[in-house]
Amino acid sequence: MLRLSKRLEMIAKQVPEGSRMADIGSDHALLPSYLAERGKISKAVAGEVNLGPYQAAAKQVRDAVLGSLIDVRLGDGLAVIQPGEVDVITIAGMGGALIAAILEAGQDKLAGVSMLILQPNVGESFVRTWLLEHSWVLIREQILEEDGKIYEILTAVPAQHTELTNGQLYESRILGAGITANEELQLKLGPYFLQEPSAVWFHKWKLELDKLEMIRGQLARSSQQETRSKEQLIESEIKQIKEVLACLQKDKASFN
Structure with a gap:
């Protein structure tokens, strides 16, 4: 078999x-x-x-x-x-x-x-x-x-x-600490994962943050003006993901 x-x-x-x-x-x-x-x-x-x-x-x-x-x-x-x-x-x-x-x-x-x-x-x-x-x-x-x-x-x-x-499924909801999981965020991170985040899911998004930080560092070293807007978008994405992870980890810790 x-x-x-x-x-x-x-x-x-x-x-x-x-x-x-x-x-x-x-x-x-x-x-x-x-x-x-x-x-x-x-x-x-x-x-x-x-x-x-x-x-x-x-x-x-x-x-x-x-x-x-x-x-x-x-x-x-x-x-x-x-x-x-x-x-x-x-x-x-x-x-x-x-x-x-x-x-x-x-x-x-x-x-x-x-x-x-x-x-x-x-x-x-x-x-x-x-x-x-x-x-x-x-x-x-x-x-x-x-x-x-x-x-x-x-x-x-x-x-x-x-x-x-x-x-x-994708109805906006408050995760805590004033953070709203709208449709866009749920499409990115997963509606069910946001409801019940696992250790593997947290690990995945910490790895994704590392990749985004690396991209931001590369953009920061560029002297081209058009990279500034890309850098700002990356910074905004990093901030959002960090806030969500911190919020959910706090909720998980308090639940446990």
Whole structure:
């Protein structure tokens, strides 16, 4: 039986029993193979845009004798599936902007899809924004650290499949100390994470602050006038994130 990384195992746990799934950017088709071996899915499409990973996925499926359940296809994004063919789509291990672009380009393939399970390596706000703008509701956010990297897993369903509305999810709320979490801030930091921040989430944003401080330092050394406005934007972002982290850490400490 296949074993998965903690990241892929967490994604696998989100896939409902009996699903017809499409795993886009499937690499070695590990995720659908794992689920198929355990009888958790009824059918899967493993999509790959590059020939090498496509061949690796096809070999994995052949070697595991799972060809009756998993169809490995070569193609770009959601072009590998037909409308109504699957009800769950997983896209993991690429940038958030690319995931959003894949969903945007393949909107006609989302008919009948009841769940998106998305794991951007960076740029999570691009994914949240796309979901919000296209009437998908984020129902779960998860975060984990593995091998020195931090991953977020975002699970969403169509608006008609949940009583929760995006208006409710992203409604502005006071975090404490006069700090308001508006829609923009929640799209960046995650609405569920802001409600229940974990140690891994705090660690992620401390690392992000380090990156922003480095960028600010580079901008400060530049003599070009146009960098001043960029530097001010970075400073404002750093200040905002620091205030949120300090507020939430204080709340967490007082709760504990």
